[in-house]
Amino acid sequence: MRTFSTQCFPFAFFCGYLKIVIHKLLETRLQQAVLAVLPEANVANVLVRPCPDAQFGDYQSNALMSLAKERKMNPRQLAEQVKARLDVADLCESMEIAGAAFLNFRIKNSAIAEILEAAARGEHLFFQKTDQPRTVVVDFSSPNVAKPMHVGHIRSTILGDSIASVLRLLGHEVVTDNHIGDWGTQFGKLLIGWKHHLDREALKRDPIGEMERLYKLVNSASDADEKVLESARQELVKLQSGDEENLRIWREMIALSQHQFDEIYGRLGVKFDHALGESFYNPWLKEVVSELLEKGIARETQGAIGVFSEGSLAQKEDPFLTQREGEWQDNPCLIQKSDGAANYATTDLATLRYRLETWHPQEIVYVTDGRQQLHFRQLFATFRRWHPEVQMKLAHVWFGSILGEDGKPFKTRSGDTVKLAELLNEAEERALKVVSEKNPELSDAEKKEIARIVGIGSVKYADLQQNRQSDYIFSWDKMLSLQGNTAPYLLYAYTRVRSIFRKAGEQDASKLAQNVSLSHPDELALAKHLLSFGLVLEAAADEYRPNFLCTYLYDLSGHFARFYESCPVLKSEEPQRSSRLVLSDLTARVLKEGLQLLGIETAEQM
Numbered sequence: 001m002r003t004f005s006t007q008c009f010p011f012a013f014f015c016g017y018l019k020i021v022i023h024k025l026l027e028t029r030l031q032q033a034v035l036a037v038l039p040e041a042n043v044a045n046v047l048v049r050p051c052p053d054a055q056f057g058d059y060q061s062n063a064l065m066s067l068a069k070e071r072k073m074n075p076r077q078l079a080e081q082v083k084a085r086l087d088v089a090d091l092c093e094s095m096e097i098a099g100a101a102f103l104n105f106r107i108k109n110s111a112i113a114e115i116l117e118a119a120a121r122g123e124h125l126f127f128q129k130t131d132q133p134r135t136v137v138v139d140f141s142s143p144n145v146a147k148p149m150h151v152g153h154i155r156s157t158i159l160g161d162s163i164a165s166v167l168r169l170l171g172h173e174v175v176t177d178n179h180i181g182d183w184g185t186q187f188g189k190l191l192i193g194w195k196h197h198l199d200r201e202a203l204k205r206d207p208i209g210e211m212e213r214l215y216k217l218v219n220s221a222s223d224a225d226e227k228v229l230e231s232a233r234q235e236l237v238k239l240q241s242g243d244e245e246n247l248r249i250w251r252e253m254i255a256l257s258q259h260q261f262d263e264i265y266g267r268l269g270v271k272f273d274h275a276l277g278e279s280f281y282n283p284w285l286k287e288v289v290s291e292l293l294e295k296g297i298a299r300e301t302q303g304a305i306g307v308f309s310e311g312s313l314a315q316k317e318d319p320f321l322t323q324r325e326g327e328w329q330d331n332p333c334l335i336q337k338s339d340g341a342a343n344y345a346t347t348d349l350a351t352l353r354y355r356l357e358t359w360h361p362q363e364i365v366y367v368t369d370g371r372q373q374l375h376f377r378q379l380f381a382t383f384r385r386w387h388p389e390v391q392m393k394l395a396h397v398w399f400g401s402i403l404g405e406d407g408k409p410f411k412t413r414s415g416d417t418v419k420l421a422e423l424l425n426e427a428e429e430r431a432l433k434v435v436s437e438k439n440p441e442l443s444d445a446e447k448k449e450i451a452r453i454v455g456i457g458s459v460k461y462a463d464l465q466q467n468r469q470s471d472y473i474f475s476w477d478k479m480l481s482l483q484g485n486t487a488p489y490l491l492y493a494y495t496r497v498r499s500i501f502r503k504a505g506e507q508d509a510s511k512l513a514q515n516v517s518l519s520h521p522d523e524l525a526l527a528k529h530l531l532s533f534g535l536v537l538e539a540a541a542d543e544y545r546p547n548f549l550c551t552y553l554y555d556l557s558g559h560f561a562r563f564y565e566s567c568p569v570l571k572s573e574e575p576q577r578s579s580r581l582v583l584s585d586l587t588a589r590v591l592k593e594g595l596q597l598l599g600i601e602t603a604e605q606m
């Protein structure tokens with residue numbers, strides 16, 4: 001588990017609770033005013049959000065429009081009545097009704113300064129923990145045994161880790177689980193390869209590489225020769241029925257793969273609470289199939305067993321139907337093949353029930369690529385029919401592909417899939433060049449360490465910064481550039497703030513006088529941006545979109561750059577000097593926290 005730099009939550013939670021996040025405070029007061037005018041109203045949707053155009057104010061609510069409409073009232077009149085009941089004089093410089101019934105609030109500088117001062121005392125970092133914590137299982141990474149982890153798995157690992165971190169920071173109980181693919185038909189071929197063609201030396205050098213070679217070898221042999229395919233099938237049956245030797249080899253393959261996966265996770269700084277692979281669920285598969293049969297949810301089809309449409313959904317939303325040649329046809333979710341073996345879907349159903357019984361989650365999040373959308377729609381729909389009594393949110397957080405600069409799936413020059421370990425090596429090598437050019441006077445060890453942070457951080461950021469559902473082009477030059485929305489730009493911005501403190505010789509900003517005064521417009525803009533950190537975290541968590549956080553941090557760096565250009569910090573007189581140092585320190589803390597949530601380490605210089 002991570003440790004976070006803000007450690008004063010219990011205190012902040014009880015006494016400064018609403019003061020931290022100003023829009024929440026406005027929201028509560030507005031809801032009370034609405035209730036005073038319309039006692040029967042449901043105010044859950046009466047929200048206050050940042051104003052899209054700073055010209056009109058800092059925060060805005062458009063909730064009165066629909067309240068008026070529902071009651072056939074004049075919106076302007078309702079707004080006037082609510083305004084009369086709303087006392088925000090301690091927080092707002094002005095509150096205006098705009099358009100038909102928009103309420104615009106402009107926050108007092110002194111109120112903003114107060115929030116900043118509390119943050120400087122370490123009472124909060126512009127967000128508050130949820131008062132409705134949920135238990136959320138996050139299923140991510142989930143590579144397959146005996147196969148190299150490729151760039152496709154990187155998105156799941158990086159996205160899943162960041163989503164879990166944000167949820168955790170907001171106070172949810174998060175359980176991370178790596179659903180490793182350690183069971184499946186590939187083991188028949190792998191067993192043949194292992195028994196007849198294994199090169200022990202090569203296995204020592206590069207276990208997954210050797211297993212991949214064995215798989216490919218037997219795979220092409222079985223394409224050419226039906227007998228090879230048949231013996232692979234027999235090896236698989238032996239494994240599935242508990243043959244000692246096959247089990248021993250299978251376990252060795254898992255251990256070797258796990259070792260290599262762990263190396264990658266170590267480099268990425270990713271940890272899991274659990275890594276329960278597919279095979280863990282074998283004891284329950286038969287039971288799942290017979291329960292679904294008994295309940296009439298699944299039925300036999302050509303020797304196999306599948307879940308079919310029950311007809312309750314509109315055809316185009318029904319995951320068990322598909323349109324072929326202009327007609328709707330069955331598209332069942334198979335849970336048992338005609339040879340009696342269970343499959344991926346059966347395992348996922350057993351997994352769902354295990355998680356439900358073990359962790360009692362309110363939500364399960366699956367992070368995989370977009371090609372598994374149908375699988376998860378069918379899985380969720382089957383589960384709802386199987387356990388209609390369970391109220392649990394099930395979310396498939398899917399993502400697009402990583403493309404090469406030619407716009408085709410990302411491959412090496414020779415056309416092979418790019419391996420994650422090699423990709424990370426290259427990232428660090430390229431970052432070393434950038435760091436050495438920027439800072440030739442650093443020692444070799446320092447350069448290497450910074451290059452590691454920048455290299456890994458760049459790969460992660462390039463991925464997280466995207467709308468996850470779009471494909472994106474993997475470009476070394478872009479992701480390692482010091483300009484634009486990149487990790488190096490943000491990491492550099494962080495070092496710039498930190499260097500102010502090195503020059504000032506003041507290490508501990510909390511010892512500074514904590515009177516914050518905001519007079520320059522760039523100072524104010526930076527302060528207001530800091531205030532919206534919590535809102536962004538909530539949005540990123542609600543929609544499982546770390547890219548919201550990336551955009552926020554990029555804008556924060558921009559605000560800081562403008563502030564730093566127009567407002568001298570070290571050269572200004574007290575008390576302005578301390579006030580500006582506090583503002584700089586809070587910027588650095590939010591940057592660091594934000595980057596940490598993206599799984600990105602920071603360096604003090606680069």
Ligand code: ARG
Binds near residue numbers: 142143179366
């Ligand atoms: N091992 C799978 C793959 O590489 C991903 C598993 C995702 N999780 C799940 N519960 N199905 O495609």
